[in-house]
Amino acid sequence: MTEQDCIFCKIGKGEAPSTFLHRDDRCFVIRDIHPKAPIHLLVIPLRHITAVAGLAAGDELLVGHLLTVAGQAAKREGLAENGYRLVVNQGVDGGQEVAHLHVHVLGGRRLGAMG
Numbered sequence: 001m002t003e004q005d006c007i008f009c010k011i012g013k014g015e016a017p018s019t020f021l022h023r024d025d026r027c028f029v030i031r032d033i034h035p036k037a038p039i040h041l042l043v044i045p046l047r048h049i050t051a052v053a054g055l056a057a058g059d060e061l062l063v064g065h066l067l068t069v070a071g072q073a074a075k076r077e078g079l080a081e082n083g084y085r086l087v088v089n090q091g092v093d094g095g096q097e098v099a100h101l102h103v104h105v106l107g108g109r110r111l112g113a114m115g
């Protein structure tokens with residue numbers, strides 16, 4: 001998938017519809033269109049990075065920012081007390097459907113064991 005037809009790039013540029021729960025100069029937060037939990041958010045960098053393997057030296061601040069924004073968004077959704085799960089799927093075996101790095105924030109129910 002190229003950047004041109006990447007759905008998350010399109011949303012980030014305002015070329016595809018979505019509602020931003022948060023947006024800054026590096027990332028944005030939206031609700032997952034097919035939620036797997038009562039609260040299911042996606043924290044998405046504006047830059048088209050396919051997966052963690054595409055991160056380079058100098059991206060540490062961006063990665064830290066994504067996790068910081070994920071924590072803040074989870075707190076705003078009322079998930080801080082009971083907890084939640086952050087997931088970053090990678091590639092085919094990891095179940096990654098959209099080849100643009102993103103952090104899932106899942107909560108609002110007791111999540112099952114992973115695997």
Ligand code: AMP
Binds near residue numbers: 096097
């Ligand atoms: P992953 O399987 O980790 O690549 O996750 C991709 C997620 O993006 C899936 O949970 C999809 O439901 C979600 N998704 C795909 N298209 C959209 C969209 N237009 N708006 C919101 N979420 C989307």
Ligand code: ZN
Binds near residue numbers: 008048049
């Ligand atoms: Zn993209």
